[in-house]
Amino acid sequence: MGRIYIDVEESPNCDYHPMQTFETRTPEREVVELWVSGVPGKKGGHLIVGWSSDQDGSPCPLTLVQVTDSGAAVSLLVAGGDFGLRIKPEDSGDWSLAAEDQWGEPFMLLDPEAAIREIE
Numbered sequence: 001m002g003r004i005y006i007d008v009e010e011s012p013n014c015d016y017h018p019m020q021t022f023e024t025r026t027p028e029r030e031v032v033e034l035w036v037s038g039v040p041g042k043k044g045g046h047l048i049v050g051w052s053s054d055q056d057g058s059p060c061p062l063t064l065v066q067v068t069d070s071g072a073a074v075s076l077l078v079a080g081g082d083f084g085l086r087i088k089p090e091d092s093g094d095w096s097l098a099a100e101d102q103w104g105e106p107f108m109l110l111d112p113e114a115a116i117r118e119i120e
Contacts, residue, residue, distance in 0.1 A: 001025055004065060004077065006107050011083040012097050013051045013104030020107070022067035025074055029064045029118075034078060035090065037115035039108070045090040047119075050080025051104060057083060059095050066112055075109040076116075 002024045010016035034048045052060035060081040067077045078085060086095055088102040096102065110116070 006079055008084040008106040009082050013083040017106035025066040030061045031118040033119035035117040047090055048087050051083040051086040052081035057097050076112045078108040
């Protein structure tokens with residue numbers, strides 16, 4: 001269908017990640033926040049937002065799109081802002097770089113059948 005390019009800057013949210021290219025299988029969708037039933041290595045539901053360089057780090061919309069990577073199986077790509085994604089347990093406080101239970105990732109690949117809920 002097309003391509004999406006992910007290029008995340010080094011920031012207080014996450015380390016630099018070299019540009020990654022994915023072949024898209026569906027149209028891109030923009031969402032404000034995403035709930036996922038679980039993330040690798042963690043238990044329970046988590047919330048995900050895009051993270052932007054605005055105001056030295058702040059939430060921004062996410063992009064969701066089904067992709068393949070070098071002919072591999074289909075995955076759901078969750079991409080954020082120029083500082084990547086910010087992730088926290090669903091019962092965590094406000095979004096903050098200082099919160100010890102929150103962390104950043106350049107992007108996330110989920111099983112397309114994963115339990116997710118878009119939050120507007």
